[in-house]
Amino acid sequence: MRPKQWIKNCLIAVAxxxxxxxxxxxxxxxxxxxxxxxxxxxxxIYLLNDLRDAESDRRHPTKRFRAVASGQLSPRxxxxxxxxxxxxxxxxxxxxxxxxxxxxxxxxxxxxSLSYTMWLKNVAVIELGVVASGFFLRAYAGAVTxxxxxxxxxxVVISFGALFLVVGKRSSELKxxxxxxxxxxxxxxxxxxxxxxxxxxxxxxxxxxxxxAFDTSSTGLSSRYNDFVPVRLSVVPVVFAILFIMRSAEAxxxxxxxELVLHNRTVQVLGLVxxxxxxxxxxx
Numbered sequence: 001m002r003p004k005q006w007i008k009n010c011l012i013a014v015a016x017x018x019x020x021x022x023x024x025x026x027x028x029x030x031x032x033x034x035x036x037x038x039x040x041x042x043x044x045i046y047l048l049n050d051l052r053d054a055e056s057d058r059r060h061p062t063k064r065f066r067a068v069a070s071g072q073l074s075p076r077x078x079x080x081x082x083x084x085x086x087x088x089x090x091x092x093x094x095x096x097x098x099x100x101x102x103x104x105x106x107x108x109x110x111x112x113s114l115s116y117t118m119w120l121k122n123v124a125v126i127e128l129g130v131v132a133s134g135f136f137l138r139a140y141a142g143a144v145t146x147x148x149x150x151x152x153x154x155x156v157v158i159s160f161g162a163l164f165l166v167v168g169k170r171s172s173e174l175k176x177x178x179x180x181x182x183x184x185x186x187x188x189x190x191x192x193x194x195x196x197x198x199x200x201x202x203x204x205x206x207x208x209x210x211x212x213a214f215d216t217s218s219t220g221l222s223s224r225y226n227d228f229v230p231v232r233l234s235v236v237p238v239v240f241a242i243l244f245i246m247r248s249a250e251a252x253x254x255x256x257x258x259e260l261v262l263h264n265r266t267v268q269v270l271g272l273v274x275x276x277x278x279x280x281x282x283x284x
Contacts, residue, residue, distance in 0.1 A: 001043035001046060002042075002043070002046045003039075003043075005042065005046070006038075006043075007261055008042075009035050009042070011135060011158070012031055012035050012038065012138050012142035012145075013031050013142055014142060015139060015140075015150060016146050016148055017279070019148045019149065020282050020283060027146040027148075031142060031145065033093055033099070033102070033145065034099075036092055037089045037090075037106060038106075038141065040089035040092065041086060041090075041106055041109065044082040044086045044089065045110070045113040045117065047082040048079075048082050048114070048117055050068040050069065050078065051068055051075055051079060052118070053069075054069050057069035058070075086110065090103065090106060093106070093145070099144075101144035101145065101147075102141055102144060105137050105140065108137060109137045112133055115130070116130045116131070121183075121185065122185050123185070124188035127185055128163060128167060128197070131162075132162035132165075132166050134162075135158065135161070135162030136158050139154075139158040151212060153208050153211050153215065154212060156204065160204040160205045160208060161201075164198065164202050164245070167194055167201055167249075168245055168246065170194055171191070171195065171249045171250065172248070174186050174189060175250075175251075198246060199246075202246055206238070206239055209235060209238050210235055213231050213232050213235050229281070230277045230278070231278065231281035232281075234274050237271070237273040237277070238274060240270055241267060241271070241274070244270070245260070245267070
């Protein structure tokens, strides 16, 4: 079920936090509901993915220790558990808040994830967008669940930020293991292509975030708050985090997003500074 990857579901709180709504009891309840639902659903997807990839995982230096690949968990129990987790995931929002928008996003996430597990993970370029869509749907779910207005710039930053992280991970994998990887799609990528894709996505992320932070129209953060200096200063840790992740990816030291958040001190410090500046500007 990979609980350490549940940290990705914290993206659900970004939109309510930026909208100065996370402290409202109803919004907090709905955000927690969406977080729980995504934890159950993502866990089901991980189980199904491990069932699908059990044979190739057994040939991988680290993935061979996963429960299904190592034989610690029987395929039958894994499949049954996945079905139960999916049912729980869809029951949570229906029972607690009857959020039809969240149910729709969960259904879309499930359909895309199953398509990825069965087929799309081996389709070059498309698989990058499919993985990135998981981050986008989490962030968008936070807004939809609480009926919060979503800025265009917010959607741009989340979309290309997710793509940036996925491309960075692929670039690092290619440099680190290359043809020895059990991820067959890596053979479809040239280092030059991944470098260009990384640069492209990083450029859009930085540009989009700057526009979001500095925009004084209804779609920008600076239009809502009197003290928008901290909001604009939050651009600094974002830029340095992007540069640091790019350097790590190009050197073959890139990590999965959850690994960066949980173990990389530089990313943790930059992330903390960003959170402090954003909350200072939004909630002061």
